[in-house]
Amino acid sequence: MSDMSKPIPLNTMKTEAPDNAFRFEDEPRSGRLGFLEILKIAWRSIRANMLRSILTALGVIIGVAAVVALVSVGNGVRQNVTNRFSSFGTNLLTIQSGQSGFGGPPGLVRGGATQTLTLADAEALRDLKDTRIEGIAPASQSNGQQVKAGSNNTTATVIGSWPDYEVVQNAEVQAGTYFTTDDVDKRRRVAVIGNDIVTELFPEAEASSVLGQSVKISNVSYDIVGVLKEQATAGFNDPNTNIIIPISTFSQRLERSEYKGEPTVRTITVKVADARDVSAVEADLTTLMANLHEKTSSDDYDFNIRNQASQLESVTAVFSTLTLFLGAIAGISLLVGGIGIMNIMLVSVTERTREIGVRKALGAKPRDILSQFLLEAIVLSCAGGLIGIGIGMVIAYFSTSALSVPFVVSIPSMVLAFAFSAAVGIFFGFYPARRAAKLDPVDSLRYE
């Protein structure tokens, strides 16, 4: 090997080379093409047609980006709705007037239905002294009430209820106390006011310093006995602008409507101590209400009981279906991307017929050729998948912040989208790859 200009005799190398000379025949051979080699071949051919490769992967990129973005935004919206519902507590039962049907959360009362729910119903429920029930709160509500204190005024939602409103609605006080049952019985003019009412009517005052002061609602003065804690704006009205007064006072001073001689209430909300009892209590309440209203058939019921948990379930189900549906549409675009890959791979196989022939003449087995083209398709679709996940996340990030819903990173949906794009590569790459593998070496060498 010292004289480079002179050819090294092949066979003498075999027989006369010194013991330590390199002889490839002595080296181990696996007899098969290594995975890295296949990957290298596939990558080279992708790189050689970079623009075409990118355009081919674009279908998968768009498909995966759509899947990831839609699922992420869908999950964000669902989580937002779930949060709103959970803030009401999932062990609440809400009784309203009218036939049952899907409506919004409690507090949002449908107009139109005759108010047949009365305070007498609430009292009858209370008289049950059912130990599974943690609290009962009838509620009447008057929106947009002008409230004054001195020269300041603001708009509030005035709710008439019982002291149990605190436990039922999770509306605790930060200062003072709730009014008492005695206050309700005596129709006292006392009020528990929301945090924002304090800041509007008594600027720069501490919550505790407003206790004992008074506010005017409809020209009637109320003593402030408690101030509600600041609450997150969950649901459809702001709990921080609520004023809670005894329901008896409410019907005397603000709004009075009667049904069969009894004052009506908009809702009766029952809090069940243990979430597992919710269904049983719901059934018992239904029976009791039917008796009170003298209804024998469920078709005649003039009330309905809503179960927060089951409502949440149905809303969640709706969102799951919607997410699935959008995901399916995105999946179809992924499928279209796969067809694009198949198309290009078929072109690629035809273009490289000669190369396939040469490789076969040099010892490539059908499975080597199959792996080469299959891997090329898989690399294309997986790269498309990864880029798509990135783009999808960016889209999801900006859409969720625009919709002000939580940005939920759903790892399973990303893994699924990636796995799906790999599967697309395998599925749509297989046919062209098999076609390449089956090419006759003699014919492909002759191919022009």
Added chain:
Amino acid sequence: MSSAVLSLKNIKKAYVMGETEFWALKGVSFDIHEGEMVALMGPSGSGKSTLMNIIGILDNPTEGDYILRGENVSDLDEFDRAEIRNAYIGFVFQAFHLLPRLNLLENVEVPLTYAGYAPWVRRERAMDMLNRVGLADKWRNLPSQISGGQKQRVAVARALAMNPALLLADEPTGNLDTQTGNEIMGLFHSLNDEGVTVLIVTHEAEIAQQTKRSIRLRDGLLESDRGHEQQRPILHEAVFGGAP
């Protein structure tokens, strides 16, 4: 006494085109011994390439037996054919058939890759082969950057990479000018001098004259086998009698 590298026994090949079948080979028999250099001649369409493809195990004969290194390889599936091609056959084509995206070294490495050798073994062996054909210094070049004669040298290096039992060349000088063609023929001669068994298809009687033995085909049949007579009797004993 030299042993037979290959032995063809009444090889026939039919091409089926729709209704009609065309017999490109109608029964060809001969042996090639280790260390021989044989020219395969004959007019265009006489079946030379068809025969080369069968000898190179790129194709199966329709009838007849092909014994390569004592093993009957006439009816193998594509997997086994690929392995035998890789291990025993070195093919040189008229149109060079280098892979355009690979550099010269990588081109020579291809058969070693399919054999499953480690990267460093492939490189070292491929470099030796490029050196052998005098192109070691150009290993980084792409095929498009070298001349036709150089391409054919790389193709020879690639054909030699696996140290094959048989070097096949189907009109290797057909795309080259006379001068370059002669150089390539010189390369084949020197390889043969070193013991490589070579079978070359050629049109040019001049080239055939340079080889000790030349076989002539006409219409799918063996027309003559010059320079072979003295070996024939020995051969029949050794192969036809002794083969398993």
